[in-house]
Amino acid sequence: xxxxxxxxxxxxxxxxxxxxxGGDGANGGAAGERRGPPPTxxxxxxxxxxxxxxxxxxxxTATANESLEITANASDRISRIAFREGQVxxxxxxxxxxxxxxxxxxxxxxxxxxxxxxRQLERLESLVATNSAARSxxxxxxxxxxxxxxxxxxxxxxxxDREIRAPFAGLLGLREASPGALVGPDDRxxxxxxxxxxxxxxxxxxxxxxxxxxxxxxxxxxVAYPDEIFDGRxxxxxxxxxxxxxxxxxxxxIPNDELRLRPGMLMTVDLVRERRDGMMVPESALxxxxxxxxxxxxxxxxAERVEVRIGARRPGIVEILDGIAPGETVVVEGxLRLRPGxxxRVAREIDALALVPEExxxxxxxxxxxxxxxxxxxxxxxAVLGAGGVGR
Numbered sequence: 549x550x551x552x553x554x555x556x557x558x559x560x561x562x563x564x565x566x567x568x569x570g571g572d573g574a575n576g577g578a579a580g581e582r583r584g585p586p587p588t589x590x591x592x593x594x595x596x597x598x599x600x601x602x603x604x605x606x607x608x609t610a611t612a613n614e615s616l617e618i619t620a621n622a623s624d625r626i627s628r629i630a631f632r633e634g635q636v637x638x639x640x641x642x643x644x645x646x647x648x649x650x651x652x653x654x655x656x657x658x659x660x661x662x663x664x665x666x667r668q669l670e671r672l673e674s675l676v677a678t679n680s681a682a683r684s685x686x687x688x689x690x691x692x693x694x695x696x697x698x699x700x701x702x703x704x705x706x707x708x709d710r711e712i713r714a715p716f717a718g719l720l721g722l723r724e725a726s727p728g729a730l731v732g733p734d735d736r737x738x739x740x741x742x743x744x745x746x747x748x749x750x751x752x753x754x755x756x757x758x759x760x761x762x763x764x765x766x767x768x769x770x771v772a773y774p775d776e777i778f779d780g781r782x783x784x785x786x787x788x789x790x791x792x793x794x795x796x797x798x799x800x801x802i803p804n805d806e807l808r809l810r811p812g813m814l815m816t817v818d819l820v821r822e823r824r825d826g827m828m829v830p831e832s833a834l835x836x837x838x839x840x841x842x843x844x845x846x847x848x849x850x851a852e853r854v855e856v857r858i859g860a861r862r863p864g865i866v867e868i869l870d871g872i873a874p875g876e877t878v879v880v881e882g883x884l885r886l887r888p889g890x891x892x893r894v895a896r897e898i899d900a901l902a903l904v905p906e907e908x909x910x911x912x913x914x915x916x917x918x919x920x921x922x923x924x925x926x927x928x929x930x931a932v933l934g935a936g937g938v939g940r
Contacts, residue, residue, distance in 0.1 A: 585891070588851075588891070588892050589882060590844075591881035591882060592877045593877070593880045593899070594875060594876070594900065596827070596828055597874050599824070600826045605819075607815070608748045608750030610802075610814075613747060613801075618644070619735060619736055624647050625729065625730050630645065631644075638714065639715065646712070655700065658700045668689050715740075716740070721738050721740070724737060748768060748780065750798055752795060752796055752798060760785050764820065765779065767817070768800075826868075830865060831861065831866045832881065843883070844878065845876055845878055846877040850891060851886045851888065851892050852889070856868050856869075856872060
């Protein structure tokens, strides 16, 4: 039977439509699934609670507890130098002796005159007892004895002035004079510093005045010992605010039993205000948008963008005041590829505390006996995280 061309054309169209319908029904769902985005691999960390110390940060200069320049009380030549450079001396120890040959001669003469005046006074007293001399003569001679005795004391004081002694215990500096040199009150022989305690002078803005108090803990660092922290306390707070800089001068004291800190050192200071517990996340989790801060929270394999309110910052970490809860998981790496509601795959989870650099770890706020323990060389309290600063 011969088919008409119209029938053949209709049959071909039917077969084509059937093929198209079958392809959509059998493979359409799989193709749709393949067109969906794959989960984004991310690195996450859990929100943890940690102790924070609020601190004010400043820069200060170290000075000695007591410091002076050793000079002569009178102009004369040095007969003996009794110290070594860098020597630790006790209070009252002789450092330098000046030439006293002239004073010794004058002392011998004055002592002879005093002895003669006393002998004459004894004769007059015996004569007055027998009414052979007037009482006025005896009184005049007694005055001469007192004058001669005073002359002896004056010369002895001049000799004592030629013995230069340490007024307090401390560490001597470099010697700047030699035996035989003529020195006077304006000539420096050496320096003497009591550095058993170091005074650290620094300033803080006046708006932090209400947070300051004496005996407050401070922590100081210096480039000479970059891996060490020196603990001390606030000794004095200036009663005045500088009208130009609007800052308050603070003086702290740091025990220096090992004499490693020296006057003139530049030190960075952390003034501890208070200790508190707060939520912490790695700083890399934050996504700034203008003045607002966001981060991605991971829940049920999906990324959710949430706005957070931040507090103190330290290198590597940031305090979260509101927006998330402890124990929740946040994205630390890979957030730039995420959109709200996007599926995620946790490639790795890190410990947030491991991101904190060593220099950001500080001791807990001490109790009332902490400074006494510092002076006895006791071990500091366990380390927690430092947070905040003047510029936060």
